[in-house]
Amino acid sequence: MLQYDVNLSILFTELPLLERPAAARDAGFDAIEFWWPFLEAVPSDSEVDRFVRAVRDAGVQLVGLNFFAGDMPGGDRGVLSWPGRTGEFLDSVNVAVGIGAQLGCRTFNALYGNRLGGVDPGEQDDVAVEALVLAAHAASRIDGTVLIEPLSGAPRYPVRTAQEALAVIDRLPGRTNLLLLADLYHLAVNDDDVDAVITAHTARIGHVQIADAPGRHQPGTGALPIHRHLEQLEASGYRGWVGLEYTPHGPSADSFAWLLAEQRAGLPAGDAR
Template identity: 35%
Template sequence: MYLAACIEWLFAAEHPSFPDRIHAAKAAGLTAVEFHLWRDKPLAEVRRALDETGVRLASMVVEPRRSLIDPAQHEEFLAAVRDSLRAAKEAGAPALVVASGFTRPDVSRQEQHDIAVGVLKQAAALAEQAGILLLLEPLNTRVEHPGMFLDSTAEGLDMVEEVGSPNLRLLYDMYHSTVMGEDPAQVLAGRFHLVGHIQVADVPGRHQPGSGTVDWPRYVGVLRDLGYAGAVGLEYKPEGPTLETLATARATLGL
């Protein structure tokens, strides 16, 4: 396992220039970064900074964000996937993140689930052609994302399994999962082959690991036991100078 700094938040206070955050991550001993939306980023400069430093880009987000569960938005969603796949190639990102969109209260949950699986099959086919991984991310509905349809790791894994594409995997964000009361050992048991990326932040507050109540030695132990060897995205909001929070996160995670 290796750490990937979410430079949307990490190094942001110290370095307003986005490419400078990549250099700062390198100077801090990190080998990978990730960020959220890409349309407001200088992708050519980002790619140059990645090439200059040798830092890898772990992921960015499909945008504009559109609903998977509303067929009226599917055309726009697939157009966003196509645009984002091209941007991922330009920036050097191997993976793109998608979320479900908000629940439609007048439609049954099963129908919404099936609608999402249908459009994810189309998006996964586009990703297969491009050689890019799509990451489906469940988001918590208790703090930041009330009304979001997909807030369950188990249902997210069901969707990935139903789509059946090697280019669609689950983004398991330990923060969102913990907020929803899930236990990683339980929700990932027997299904970890469907997970493509991990992100972390502490609970409560979404700050650096070591700032809250999560039992990180046990959580990291679960990942080790499952054989995870990929990026662990530090998607937290620094509670203090980035380098100080990084030191806390590294010591807490043991990575």
């Protein structure tokens, strides 16, 4: 049975960030993930300590964490490919890997970054590859994996399909801890063939995220065949986490009715708490 986690950067946002892990636990989940949970690439030691303590005190597992992605509310979608910001990105990698070492998180997402006006796209791609080499090496110290994610809704973001993400990864042959983050919502909205992606590339998927479309709300509010896609993933051998990364239609705690209690807790079917 697939295991589900809650992305607490988009769910339970009605609560302060450090209260969200406990809220996820109260909703029946054993695992969580976050985008970059700090305002800057290098938070203070006390900020990191408070974050780690909040996750531990809630008794949940952190299974996914984004690296620093710039000013997300302002439209940034990563700095991996931005000339002049590699040092900032790699500082966040070291922070994230340190958090992962403490909390057992081994999966990290590196958002590629928007195209920049006046900068050669080829230069940006070379910057991204150089930074990915170093990020993947840093993650390997704790047997971690770095993910590349196609995104929708960001016109200047150049990685929109699974094949484009895999093309980035393929520029680093032999690096086994670089995988695809398959967000089924983003792929579908970008007109990627989700069924074909699952059929051809399940072995290269390191993490899955879901939301329905249109609207990016919980499954059942849109038209995507999410349950069929998840069944196909499981049948194809996917054994990783499925992150709930949707904007809840209504209160966060009321948006999980589509998911059985044992699925929230990652228990065998019929073993609800």
